[in-house]
Amino acid sequence: MIDFHSHILPGMDDGAKTPEESIELLKLSFRQGVSLMCATPHFYPWENTPEEFLARRRRSWELLKASLAGCSERVPKILLGAEVAYFEGIARSHDIDSLKLDGTGIILLEMPFSNWTARMWEEVTELSLRRDTVVMLAHIERYLHFGAREYLTNLPHRSIIIQTNGEAFIQGPFKRRSVSSLLRRGAIDVLGSDCHNLELRAPNLRTASEQIKKHLGESFLVTIEDKSRRLLESFGITGF
Template structure:
């Protein structure tokens, strides 16, 4: 296996999505919580974490410079505590029409300063301007990664929406806990459907705290390896993440559309109520 050129070894897990910076959003409330989350990650086998605090235009704006400063502060504490986890800057950007311009101006922190940017949709709907925003992001030289699409109600109900996004150049990151049913059966089913149809490029923790949404990937990774094969697990949890850190192209399979299931309810009902 090819060794990563700049950041670490390929077989060490990387978490591309976390809210681990202290006191900056709805994630770690203080430095103590951040350090405890890092220790949990270290015990779980995670060696690289990208800090992705929320960036919501007009509400919770964490500009690139602030994220970089917070990361440096956390790194100092990591060294002091001798925690064997590397931290990288990033952000999770809420879908708004202004994203392409904000990226171009350097106000949004991309993933480790690469061309990759993590973008979040609303949970209940897809804005009518989403496809246009993704197009303009790419036009400006950036690579959009859609965060936890399995948690979006429209995509969960119609996975081919994500298929169309991917065909236009959007990548997708699912929350590893979705595969375990943490967010409920509907989200779990959506996550596995997307994965089985080649619509997932990364799995991450989206960690927010020490309990519940903690930075753990080992169990979901084992489950993916068991059901989808070790090669798929490596791509989702390690190799593609390292490609992002090094601003390299990722390796991924061509997605396939989800065939709509035929409904048998009407024929069955007609038979039940048919006069004899």
């Protein structure tokens, strides 16, 4: 399994606080079947420049790597990235190119928690049309009340990838039915745990997978796995 969204890098945001906590999250994810983990700390353009963010991420990653050297249990491979908060003008900002998932053109984009406007969607579309850029919309289930659904039913092309959090399949029947209907229509592509800690926001992709299998059938899981692998393979990332 590939986890496209997590906050496992120590001290970067409201996710893992220490390398020890990061390692516990990684070990648990691996035991749940995650072979590749995308580490996507929050990037807020009003708090950091991309350069400052990348310097902080480098330090956090070095700290984690040093701690992982003493870890005897297997953990997923890690790809560094960011969860980039939407801002007005993002489609014309080349600063964010450095925040793509390492070795890929994928930008994990966190939309605002307010009604989606045609203007916002124009920006997302324009960004996705840029050469070597794939927009991955983070945790789509959180936006279904903000008018996201109407945009998802008519995606202009496949440079927009839809990511759902595992919790959407776990937190109760109402949310599960909403995301399940999107999944049935092929409007959901990949999963992320969005894990932050071992308590309320823990790795959950095994439970999510079990729920998908139970309520929708195994073929949907296979499709998600296929789409996830093919997406990374399209950028030459293999062997996970």
